[in-house]
Amino acid sequence: MAEIKKDLVIIGGGPAGLAAAVSAAGEGVRDILIIERDIRLGGILNQCIHNGFGLHTFKEELTGPEYADRYIKMAEKEQIPFMLDTMVIDLSFDEATGEKIVTAMNRTEGLFSVRARAVILAMGCRERPRGALNIPGFRPSGIYSAGTAQYYTNMEGKLPGKKVVILGSGDIGLIMARRMTFEGAKVLCVAELQPYSGGLKRNIVQCLDDFGIPLLLSHTVVDIKGKRRVEGVTIAEVDENRKPVPGSEVFYECDTLLLSCGLIPENELTNKLGVKMNPVTGGAFVNESLETDIPGVYACGNVLHVHDLVDYVSGEASAAGKNAAGFLLGKTAPENDGTVINIRTENGVRYSVPSVVRPSFMPDTLTVRFRVGNEFRDKNLSVYLDGKQLMKLPKRIMAPGEMEQIILVKSKVEEIVSENGGSEHELIIRVEDKE
Amino acid sequence: MRDVIIIGAGVIGSATARELSRYDLDVLVIEKESDVCEGTSKANSGIVHSGYDAMPGTLKARFNVEGNLLIHKLSKELDFPFKENGSLILALEEEGRKGVEELMERGIKNGVPGLRIVEKEELRQTEPNVSENAVCALYAPTGGIVCPFGMNIAFAENAADNGVGFIFDTEVTDIRKEESESGDIYYKVTAGDEVYETKIVVNAAGVYSDVMHNMVSGKKIHITPRKGQYCLMDKTAGGYVSHTLFQIPTKAGKGVLVTPTVHGNLMCGPTADGADDCEDTATTEAGLAAVMSRGSLSVMNLPRVTITSFAGLRAHEDGGDFIVGEAQDAPGFFDAAGIESPGLTAAPAIGVYLADLISGKLGASEKTDFIATRKGIPGVAEASDEERAALIKEDPLYSKVVCRCELVTEGEIRNAITRTLGARTVDGVKRRTRAGMGRCQAGFCLARTVPILAELLGKSEEEIEKSGHGSYYLDGKIKETL
Numbered sequence: 001m002a003e004i005k006k007d008l009v010i011i012g013g014g015p016a017g018l019a020a021a022v023s024a025a026g027e028g029v030r031d032i033l034i035i036e037r038d039i040r041l042g043g044i045l046n047q048c049i050h051n052g053f054g055l056h057t058f059k060e061e062l063t064g065p066e067y068a069d070r071y072i073k074m075a076e077k078e079q080i081p082f083m084l085d086t087m088v089i090d091l092s093f094d095e096a097t098g099e100k101i102v103t104a105m106n107r108t109e110g111l112f113s114v115r116a117r118a119v120i121l122a123m124g125c126r127e128r129p130r131g132a133l134n135i136p137g138f139r140p141s142g143i144y145s146a147g148t149a150q151y152y153t154n155m156e157g158k159l160p161g162k163k164v165v166i167l168g169s170g171d172i173g174l175i176m177a178r179r180m181t182f183e184g185a186k187v188l189c190v191a192e193l194q195p196y197s198g199g200l201k202r203n204i205v206q207c208l209d210d211f212g213i214p215l216l217l218s219h220t221v222v223d224i225k226g227k228r229r230v231e232g233v234t235i236a237e238v239d240e241n242r243k244p245v246p247g248s249e250v251f252y253e254c255d256t257l258l259l260s261c262g263l264i265p266e267n268e269l270t271n272k273l274g275v276k277m278n279p280v281t282g283g284a285f286v287n288e289s290l291e292t293d294i295p296g297v298y299a300c301g302n303v304l305h306v307h308d309l310v311d312y313v314s315g316e317a318s319a320a321g322k323n324a325a326g327f328l329l330g331k332t333a334p335e336n337d338g339t340v341i342n343i344r345t346e347n348g349v350r351y352s353v354p355s356v357v358r359p360s361f362m363p364d365t366l367t368v369r370f371r372v373g374n375e376f377r378d379k380n381l382s383v384y385l386d387g388k389q390l391m392k393l394p395k396r397i398m399a400p401g402e403m404e405q406i407i408l409v410k411s412k413v414e415e416i417v418s419e420n421g422g423s424e425h426e427l428i429i430r431v432e433d434k435e
Numbered sequence: 436m437r438d439v440i441i442i443g444a445g446v447i448g449s450a451t452a453r454e455l456s457r458y459d460l461d462v463l464v465i466e467k468e469s470d471v472c473e474g475t476s477k478a479n480s481g482i483v484h485s486g487y488d489a490m491p492g493t494l495k496a497r498f499n500v501e502g503n504l505l506i507h508k509l510s511k512e513l514d515f516p517f518k519e520n521g522s523l524i525l526a527l528e529e530e531g532r533k534g535v536e537e538l539m540e541r542g543i544k545n546g547v548p549g550l551r552i553v554e555k556e557e558l559r560q561t562e563p564n565v566s567e568n569a570v571c572a573l574y575a576p577t578g579g580i581v582c583p584f585g586m587n588i589a590f591a592e593n594a595a596d597n598g599v600g601f602i603f604d605t606e607v608t609d610i611r612k613e614e615s616e617s618g619d620i621y622y623k624v625t626a627g628d629e630v631y632e633t634k635i636v637v638n639a640a641g642v643y644s645d646v647m648h649n650m651v652s653g654k655k656i657h658i659t660p661r662k663g664q665y666c667l668m669d670k671t672a673g674g675y676v677s678h679t680l681f682q683i684p685t686k687a688g689k690g691v692l693v694t695p696t697v698h699g700n701l702m703c704g705p706t707a708d709g710a711d712d713c714e715d716t717a718t719t720e721a722g723l724a725a726v727m728s729r730g731s732l733s734v735m736n737l738p739r740v741t742i743t744s745f746a747g748l749r750a751h752e753d754g755g756d757f758i759v760g761e762a763q764d765a766p767g768f769f770d771a772a773g774i775e776s777p778g779l780t781a782a783p784a785i786g787v788y789l790a791d792l793i794s795g796k797l798g799a800s801e802k803t804d805f806i807a808t809r810k811g812i813p814g815v816a817e818a819s820d821e822e823r824a825a826l827i828k829e830d831p832l833y834s835k836v837v838c839r840c841e842l843v844t845e846g847e848i849r850n851a852i853t854r855t856l857g858a859r860t861v862d863g864v865k866r867r868t869r870a871g872m873g874r875c876q877a878g879f880c881l882a883r884t885v886p887i888l889a890e891l892l893g894k895s896e897e898e899i900e901k902s903g904h905g906s907y908y909l910d911g912k913i914k915e916t917l
Contacts, residue, residue: 001820037836087836103820105834110827111820129876131667131743136718139745141861141901141908145878152882158896158909162916184916227714228906244720255910266839 001103002112007031007328009102009114011088011269012122014043016301018071019314020120023321025078029328033114034075034082035104041075041082042068043124044147045310047154050175052202056311067310083109091119091269093294100273100297118296118324121270121284122317125263125302127172133261135167137224140231146172146260153179161256165233166190167221171199171308171401173260178207180258187211188252191219191235193242196375198262198401200308221257222249230255263306273297280351281305288357288366289323290316298324305353305369308403312369316353319363339417341385341425348372348379348431350400357427359417362410368429369405372398376431381406384428385413386420394434437461437633438797440624442607442647444468445476446583446779447771448639449590450786456597457790458799463633464591464599465626467606469903470863471856472587474641476779477866478716478747479663480705481696482679483579484777485522487542487550494757496545498781498788503577505783506586513593514811515585516697522578523553523562524681525569527732534683535573542575549576564675564734578679580697583779584866585811590786592855593809597802601856602626604903610636610650612765620766622651635793637769642713642750644772648758651765656758656772660713660748663705664722666730667745669874672738673699680733691729693737698869701738703730710748718746742874749775759785761792769793812850812868816842837887838880840873848884852891859892861885862902881908 008029010017013036021034040046045053048064055061058070075082083106090103094115102114127145142161144152149160150172162185166173169192177187190208195218197204208215216235222244223234237248265282275284275292283304284292291298300320301313341357352370376398383391383406391406398404406429417425439455441448444466455462468474483506489495510517526535535552542550553574558565595601609625613632624631638647645658673695682690693703706722723744731737752758752773762768769792771785793799813826815833826833826846833846851858851867858864861871864884871877871884885908889896900906 001824037839085835087834087839089836089842105823105827105836107831107834110831110834111824126875127878129742129874129878131741131876132874134666134723134741134744136720136723136744138717141906144881145875148878148881152909153913156882156896157913159911159913159915160908161910183913222720223717227716228902228904268840 002109003115004112005115006033007116008033008118008120008324009100009116010034010120010122011102012036012043012124012303013041013082013084014122014124014301015045015068015071015310015313016124016303016317017043017120017122018068018075019317020122020300020321020324021080022071022074022078023318024325025080027322027325027329029325032080034080035086035088035102036082036084037087039085041072041084047150049154050179053310056309057314071314088269091273093273098296118298118328120320120324121297121299121303122301123266123269123303125265125306127259128262128264130259133259135221135224138227140224140226140229142226142230142255143224143257143259146170146176146258149176149258150179153183159183159185161185163254164188164256164258165221165235165252165254166258166260168192168259168261169197169199169204169215170260170262171203173258174199174203174207176258176260177213178211181211181213185256187213188254189214189216189235191216191221193220193238194218196399196401198260200401220244224257230257233257263302265303265306267303270299270303278351278355281353285356286354288354288362290320290354291323296324296327305351308401312403315367338423339425340423341413341417341427343368343427343429345370346428346430348374348376349429352429357408357413359410359414362408362413364410366408366410367405368408369403370429371400371403372431373400375399378434380432380434382430382432385416386425388416398431436621437463437631438799439463439635439637439793440465440622440631440633441637441639443474443639443641444471444591444601444603445474445639445641446472446587446590446782447774447785448637449587449594450782451637451639451771451789452594452599453590454786454790455793456594456599457801457805458794459802460794460797460799462599463631464594464601465605465607465624466601466603469603469860469900470858471591471601472584472866473902475747475749476583476587478665478745479583479749479776479779480665480692480694480702481581481583481779482692482694483517483581484780485542485575485578486545486547486777487538487573487575489545489777491541491544494759495777495781498757498759498784499777500546501784502777502781505787506579506581506780509783510581512807513589513809515589516582517579517586518697519577519579520678520695522575522679522681523558524573524575524683525565525733526571526683527566527568527685529570531683531685532571535571538573538683542573547575547577550574562676562678562680565680566733566735568732580679580694581779582697588867589809589811593806595855596806596809607640607647610647612651612768622767634797635767635769637771637789637793639771641774642748644750644770645752648762648770648772651768652762653764654762657753658773659751659753660710660715661751661775662708662710662715662722662746662748664708664718664726664746665702665704665744666723666726666741667696667743668701668703668738669740669742670699672701672740675701675738676734682733690732691726693730693733703727703737705747713748716746716748718744722746743876751775757781757785759788767796812847812854815844815847837883838870838873840875841869843868843870843880845887848887849891852888859888860900860902861888861908864888
């Protein structure tokens with residue numbers, strides 16, 4: 001098996017991998033390799049042909065492929081090497097040398113391995129399938145994840161069905177409700193198990209409301225009919241315990257069921273590497289540098305935690321690329337003084353990325369992103385550091401479908417930490433009632 | 436006039452075809468679905484039972500013990516996945532000890548080797564996740580796990596390699612017993628638009644075996660389809676138990692099993708629901724909930740990482756035993772009816788038994804050019820790096836991953852489609868290669884598998900189906916209806 005050496009290997013050439021590569025190259029890392037399993041760079045953006053991408057990053061509305069193209073052009077300009085149609089099948093850590101061993105294969109090189117000083121994990125995520133939802137009934141054709149339907153419609157120009165019910169109000173499902181309507185299908189409804197939508201508000205307005213497609217909150221599919229092809233689904237209302245309410249069943253005759261019930265970070269390789277994982281996000285635990293508990297292994301984008309907006313993926317990935325460059329070029333912050341701030345999320349806040357901050361490694365401002373676990377209206381978002389209230393942000397609405405963020409200012413954090421002394425500190429993020 | 440027509444290309448029909456293919460006979464298998472292994476054979480526990488369960492003296496007991504031995508041997512000759520992981524039958528309360536002792540006695544009478552009772556402490560050592568309530572267990576070392584598709588497909592491929600004909604998408608609608616001028620009994624089998632004449636009929640029609648039998652025999656039989664529902668869990672839970680864990684039935688009901696599968700998933704099931712429809716393979720909310728709650732009795736904190744659930748129908752005959760052999764009032768009509776559990780294990784033994792009877796009746800001689808072995812599709816996922824490199828060197832498409840979850844390459848998929856009795860549907864590819872069987876359940880690879888099938892079968896993508904008979908995926912081009 002052929003073996004090569006690289007300073008930095010980036011696994012995944014989607015939005016996260018590209019932004020990380022461009023950023024690392026900008027910092028002066030030259031010996032980079034992006035490994036992409038698809039036949040083109042850009043990842044899932046290639047099939048997201050709707051607009052709305054790039055408002056934060058480029059201050060204009062781009063389609064998915066246009067957004068990807070911006071980053072591909074930047075990567076080309078930096079002459080960053082990449083391999084397409086190449087699958088990474090194993091990832092391990094050589095403790096003796098500190099190198100990460102990336103085993104991959106493709107048609108031209110066959111099976112080969114790369115010894116990398118640093119690795120950025122940017123593998124993205126996948127959709128939750130029917131089986132994971134335990135929907136009873138038959139197992140006919142015509143049940144697609146929203147992303148598969150999107151691939152067929154947008155990449156292949158083929159229609160996966162003509163009369164459609166969508167389960168789950170994740171953003172891809174909402175986008176596909178509109179897309180399939182455009183392409184000649186009839187979308188009967190979107191059913192959502194939770195009492196709130198899983199997607200962005202703007203998508204509900206632009207993809208459902210504008211087309212008169214009903215959103216049935218607190219509803220789910222309880223049966224699938226059709227031995228060969230979907231012939232219909234039964235939808236029932238659910239109670240506060242998410243259990244179907246007897247007698248509320250309504251049968252919808254349809255030939256297609258699309259599922260948009262959540263995304264799962266694709267961390268098989270991360271697990272092989274033995275990185276410590278966060279069961280809440282399905283991604284790795286990372287510190288302020290987006291570094292996992294294995295030195296020189298960084299994670300960013302949807303493989304770390306599922307994002308709503310690609311702009312935030314790019315931002316996070318740029319930070320990961322910059323930090324990996326710091327690691328490789330020895331430009332890291334002053335000696336780590338051993339001070340750590342553990343971030344605790346509670347009272348409605350489910351997780352945060354990062355989960356640990358070492359103040360000496362912080363940039364001047366550090367973005368901490370997180371999600372809430374329920375819909376909250378007119379609440380405060382409070383942040384405490386060592387018991388001292390750092391922020392109290394009034395929020396009109398917070399929902400699980402919309403990622404939240406706070407920005408920590410290094411100078412302020414260091415001030416409180418040094419006042420209190422000691423090496424272990426705690427930052428708490430929580431939802432609180434307004435006085 | 437043909438020598439033998441076998442109705443059904445499930446594991447029983449295919450095992451019988453494979454054993455008959457040793458002889459100089461003209462054998463045809465007729466299957467109503469689009470592929471082999473489409474009925475009961477595809478939706479069961481995948482367990483190779485050791486043989487302690489059936490009552491001594493029954494056909495179930497006999498063919499179970501013989502079949503177990505045969506599968507150990509055939510898995511090597513015909514290259515299908517099998518593992519002797521051993522079975523543990525748990526007593527989940529002190530009262531269950533009596534049941535364990537009874538099963539052990541029964542097993543010894545049936546000729547099951549190596550049975551012994553394992554006490555709580557040893558049990559906990561071998562299965563650390565076993566329930567706290569387990570007081571003891573019967574240990575059956577020859578119990579195993581098999582890929583039910585892999586075995587069925589291997590039998591059918593080897594039969595076809597040895598000259599057996601297979602026709603698919605063709606339902607047998609009529610069988611008539613006829614007498615020739617010379618007084619010999621033969622049969623006219625109507626299937627699709629054709630009428631086939633044959634000396635021998637083998638009835639391996641699964642849940643429809645009563646329908647087939649009753650067309651020619653006055654001694655009626657009756658099959659009740661019994662539904663069994665299962666949950667299949669992610670490979671992350673595959674190591675949760677290493678043995679197949681059964682339960683001694685309690686007042687609360689017949690138990691379910693918790694087992695690793697031969698491919699490294701964890702499986703839990705089945706329920707045993709009466710069904711009146713031979714096509715009703717739908718799972719139910721209550722059934723799936725029962726599977727998980729009963730499974731939780733065997734182990735502590737049963738992992739809840741279901742990736743798919745399914746239901747199969749077992750052909751239960753009123754008499755309770757298998758019906759295997761020549762019908763009394765229909766010479767030349769051989770039944771393999773009422774084949775419920777342990778039918779998968781029994782299949783090769785039933786095949787040998789029927790092939791002996793039939794070849795004897797026809798006075799057939801053994802072929803000199805019988806091909807006794809068959810090679811499966813090389814699997815990149817389980818290969819070593821050296822083997823992978825060699826495969827890729829031979830065909831670079833073995834480096835092109837189509838199914839990410841199960842690491843299945845285009846090379847394997849092409850192999851599955853182009854080999855003997857190759858896959859013609861997406862499910863056919865799935866059952867031969869595991870593409871689409873992983874945790875994303877074909878969310879990614881479906882759109883990559885369909886074009887390969889279309890290319891190799893000379894069809895359009897719109898014509899590619901999940902499992903035949905109108906199970907299409909694509910409904911034309913976008914904007915066509917606007």
